């Protein structure tokens with residue numbers, strides 16, 4: 001099980017500082033959508049150059065013209081690029097084709113998908129690398145989470161790796177680990193803590209010991 005640090009509310013120097021603190025405990029650094037909006041793909045480039053041993057995910061949440069956007073993120077150094085599960089099959093196919101050309105991976109974010117099991121089966125058949133259930137900030141604000149959704153995609157998906165994101169904290173990580181996703185994505189559960197290194201270390205330890 002891999003651990004991904006999601007960076008959403010930082011600029012590039014803050015991102016570098018944060019990754020330096022927790023790099024020993026994480027597998028993937030996510031350059032979050034707000035960071036890409038504020039800083040552009042330069043954030044992906046600078047983090048990959050500073051931490052070449054870590055994989056970098058560009059959370060572009062692509063919805064159209066995926067071939068071009070996956071190409072640009074790959075050129076910047078992204079190892080994984082996100083595409084929305086709610087987008088057209090053609091878009092997801094285009095993303096997978098370009099990722100294969102570039103030697104990169106596609107994570108499909110299932111945020112706002114209503115028929116989760118059905119869409120997960122379709123997206124899985126398109127050859128994506130990860131399928132991720134995700135409770136975004138707007139639904140986290142009204143108390144929702146994706147724990148049940150993870151079980152739904154675990155039973156639907158046959159080929160892709162499964163992932164979960166959205167408000168995961170130290171206190172809820174054991175429940176997530178029990179459902180055995182391939183990838184756990186944590187933002188505020190690490191970046192919002194006074195001691196970020198300790199939070200990341202504890203999370204890594206829980207993952208290693210299987211909760």
Ligand SMILES: O=C(CO)[C@H](O)[C@H](O)COP(=O)(O)O
Pocket residue numbers: 006007008030032033059135136137165166167168185186187188189
């Ligand atoms: O993609 C995102 C928001 O759209 C976040 O990166 C993701 O939800 C993880 O962050 P957090 O753990 O703080 O919810």
